[in-house]
Amino acid sequence: MPSKPFSCSNLLSPPTELLSWLTVDGSLTAVLEIKAGQPLRVERTFEGYRSMSLIQKRQLGVQGAMLGRPMLAWVREVELYGNDEQPWVKAQSIFPIPSLTGRARRLQQLKGTPIGYVLFKRSRTLPNQRFIQQTSEGWQRQTRYDWYGRKLMISEIFLPAFTSSET
Numbered sequence: 001m002p003s004k005p006f007s008c009s010n011l012l013s014p015p016t017e018l019l020s021w022l023t024v025d026g027s028l029t030a031v032l033e034i035k036a037g038q039p040l041r042v043e044r045t046f047e048g049y050r051s052m053s054l055i056q057k058r059q060l061g062v063q064g065a066m067l068g069r070p071m072l073a074w075v076r077e078v079e080l081y082g083n084d085e086q087p088w089v090k091a092q093s094i095f096p097i098p099s100l101t102g103r104a105r106r107l108q109q110l111k112g113t114p115i116g117y118v119l120f121k122r123s124r125t126l127p128n129q130r131f132i133q134q135t136s137e138g139w140q141r142q143t144r145y146d147w148y149g150r151k152l153m154i155s156e157i158f159l160p161a162f163t164s165s166e167t
């Protein structure tokens with residue numbers, strides 16, 4: 001899997017076996033399904049409108065006076081299952097309302113369909129900026145995508161079941 005430059009916030013470096021997953025370019029769904037040998041199962045834990053935090057606004061490139069104004073986003077939180085009973089990845093996706101125009105509206109009606117099926121339908125990779133850090137739940141990558149001019153932020157945490165899975 002080709003990897004690409006990224007910034008890493010803590011001094012620690014990710015474990016070698018995770019680095020290629022944290023930096024994989026293109027759809028994480030696609031490579032997780034190859035590892036699982038079957039389609040991903042997506043369990044939604046939250047889906048709805050939420051006001052963005054200051055950090056989220058900054059991560060999505062909001063600047064100036066807009067930073068102080070309430071900004072709504074469509075938020076989707078899921079657990080992704082490969083071929084284990086335990087989830088492999090915990091993900092949160094933030095779609096600012098202005099990004100939900102045209103073909104992006106379907107991002108609010110995904111249900112159990114992985115976002116990657118829609119996001120990477122027409123192009124194998126997308127312009128993005130990526131941040132990697134360690135969290136209490138596992139190593140996390142946060143990716144700000146530019147999807148045909150629409151900004152969206154997708155965070156994925158690789159859970160212990162992923163790192164301990166054989167396949």
Ligand SMILES: C=C(O[C@@H]1C=C(C(=O)O)C=C[C@H]1O)C(=O)O
Nearest residue numbers: 027028029078091113114115116
């Ligand atoms: C963004 C992608 O979609 C994956 C699927 C998600 C979902 O369905 O909510 C969330 C994060 C991703 O791991 C991808 O395939 O890269």
